[in-house]
Amino acid sequence: MKRKHLLGLQELSAEEINTILDTARPMRDIIMRDIKKVPTLRGKTVATLFYEPSTRTRSSFELAAKFLSADTLSLNVAVSSVQKGESLIDTVRTIEAMGVEILVVRHQQSGVPQFIAAHTKMSVINAGDGFHEHPTQALLDLYTIKQKFYKIKDLRVAIIGDIFHSRVARSNIWGLLKLGAEVTVCGPPSLIPVEISKLGVRVETNLDRTLAWADVINVLRIQKERQDKGYLTGFDEYRDWYGITREKLNQLQNKKILILHPGPINRGVEIDDYVAESPQAMVNEQVTNGVAVRMAVLYLLAGGSDNGVTI
Numbered sequence: 587m588k589r590k591h592l593l594g595l596q597e598l599s600a601e602e603i604n605t606i607l608d609t610a611r612p613m614r615d616i617i618m619r620d621i622k623k624v625p626t627l628r629g630k631t632v633a634t635l636f637y638e639p640s641t642r643t644r645s646s647f648e649l650a651a652k653f654l655s656a657d658t659l660s661l662n663v664a665v666s667s668v669q670k671g672e673s674l675i676d677t678v679r680t681i682e683a684m685g686v687e688i689l690v691v692r693h694q695q696s697g698v699p700q701f702i703a704a705h706t707k708m709s710v711i712n713a714g715d716g717f718h719e720h721p722t723q724a725l726l727d728l729y730t731i732k733q734k735f736y737k738i739k740d741l742r743v744a745i746i747g748d749i750f751h752s753r754v755a756r757s758n759i760w761g762l763l764k765l766g767a768e769v770t771v772c773g774p775p776s777l778i779p780v781e782i783s784k785l786g787v788r789v790e791t792n793l794d795r796t797l798a799w800a801d802v803i804n805v806l807r808i809q810k811e812r813q814d815k816g817y818l819t820g821f822d823e824y825r826d827w828y829g830i831t832r833e834k835l836n837q838l839q840n841k842k843i844l845i846l847h848p849g850p851i852n853r854g855v856e857i858d859d860y861v862a863e864s865p866q867a868m869v870n871e872q873v874t875n876g877v878a879v880r881m882a883v884l885y886l887l888a889g890g891s892d893n894g895v896t897i
Contacts, residue, residue, distance in 0.1 A: 587886040591703045591710045594719035595760040603761055606882050607729050613885070614878035616653055627656035627888055633681050635661045636692040636713065642849055642873060643713050643723070647690045650880035659686060678702050688887060691715075709887045714753055722883060723848050724757030726876040728765065730868050731802055733875070734844055739766030744796045746828065747806030747856055750777045754848045758804060759785055772796040773828060774818065793828050797838060804846040805830055808856050821855050832860040842866055849873070 587605050595603065616624055632651040634644055644660070651658045661681070672680075681689060688709045691699050696716030703710040714720040732738055743762050749755045749771045762769050763786050770788040771778060783789050790796045797803065808824060818824050825831070830845065845857075845867040853859055861867060 590887070591699075591712075592721055592883055592887065593699050593703060593710065593712045595721050595724055595757045595764070596719065598721075598760075598764070600764045600766075603725070603728065603764060606725055606879065606886065607732060609882035609886060609890075610725075610729050610875070610878045613650075613653075613881035614875065616881070617874060617877055622653050623655060624653070625655045626885060626890065627651065627654040630654075630656040630688065630888055631659060631684075631686045632656045632688045632690065632884060633659040633661060633684075633686040634690045634713070635663070635677070635681065637663050637698075638692050638694050638714065640692055640713070642876065643692065643720075644690075646873070646876045647711075647713065647722075647880050647884075650877050650884055651688075653877070654881055654884060656688075656884065659684070674698070674702070675705055678706055678708075682706050682708050688884060711883060711887070716753065717751055717756075718753055719757045719760075720753040720848075721757050722876070722880055723754050724761045725883070726872055726879040727754075727758055727804060727846055727848070728761050729875045729879050730846060730872050731844065733871075734868070735801070738762065741767045741801045742770070742799055743767050743802045743804065744770045744772055744790075744800040745804045745806065746772045746793070746796065746830070748777045748808055749773050749782065749806070750779055751809050752806050754804075755806060759787055763787075770796055770799065774824070776818070793834065794837070797834060797843065798841075800843055802844040802846065803830070804848075805857050807848060807850065808852050821852075825855055829855060830857045830861050832858060835861060835864075835866075844868060846872060 587602055616622055634647055636644055648658050686708055690711045690713050692713040693715050696718035698715050699710050699712035712721055745755050759769055770790050772790040775791055847869050851857055851862055
């Protein structure tokens with residue numbers, strides 16, 4: 587992997603994506619050990635800079651860095667100089683001056699990681715920017731699918747829910763299509779971007795047809811904080827039409843669909859308790875795989891080779 591940054595899957599080739607997925611396999615082996623520590627990134631420093639709330643992504647990156655023996659710096663924007671009016675670029679330059687080599691950034695505005703990458707010597711990892719991309723979430727989703735099916739090519743994958751606001755959906759679409767999967771997006775018409783079919787995906791508004799078609803479904807979180815503009819008439823109605831429930835899965839009879847969810851889950855809205863706890867749901871597996879994938883990304887951006895992982 588020749589790149590200095592990981593800003594999105596749109597710019598990666600299928601070969602680069604597979605390099606990350608292949609490197610994640612030995613990284614997952616490390617996580618399964620009693621002693622989860624290797625000296626691979628000793629002497630390197632990884633900083634996380636999050637302008638939006640996060641539990642899974644932030645802690646996952648910090649654990650990934652620590653398992654590789656890197657030093658970590660976590661910047662809390664709520665109590666930083668940002669609250670005193672410090673500009674984004676000044677914050678980045680301060681972090682760089684501290685000797686940080688890799689910066690993991692999440693921001694509510696699309697394009698911020700790309701802007702930072704153009705103005706720093708650090709390697710930049712996009713941990714989610716606006717409605718644009720969330721590349722490491724898509725990579726861990728791809729890894730989870732490949733772990734269960736041993737392939738991605740020719741699989742039928744449906745992304746269900748709030749496509750309009752979802753950076754997870756966009757990164758997944760780019761990654762899945764590049765690895766040869768068929769992709770359908772499904773949800774209320776008000777939550778599906780008008781021209782998304784131009785990306786090469788099918789658009790469906792009927793959940794029953796989508797479930798009958800799919801091998802894998804990726805159920806997106808309904809972002810309650812973004813629904814104040816009337817995109818939905820109500821969460822109960824959304825559950826009736828698009829929620830993944832026990833009854834809807836039972837209608838498929840013996841068909842077993844792999845179920846992904848990026849978390850956190852709105853139980854009883856986009857997915858029911860029974861479904862979230864079923865053997866088909868990979869929610870906890872995704873969390874574990876997320877640490878492995880982020881270890882792989884940190885390792886490769888630091889100059890490691892996919893055929894030379896020291897574990």
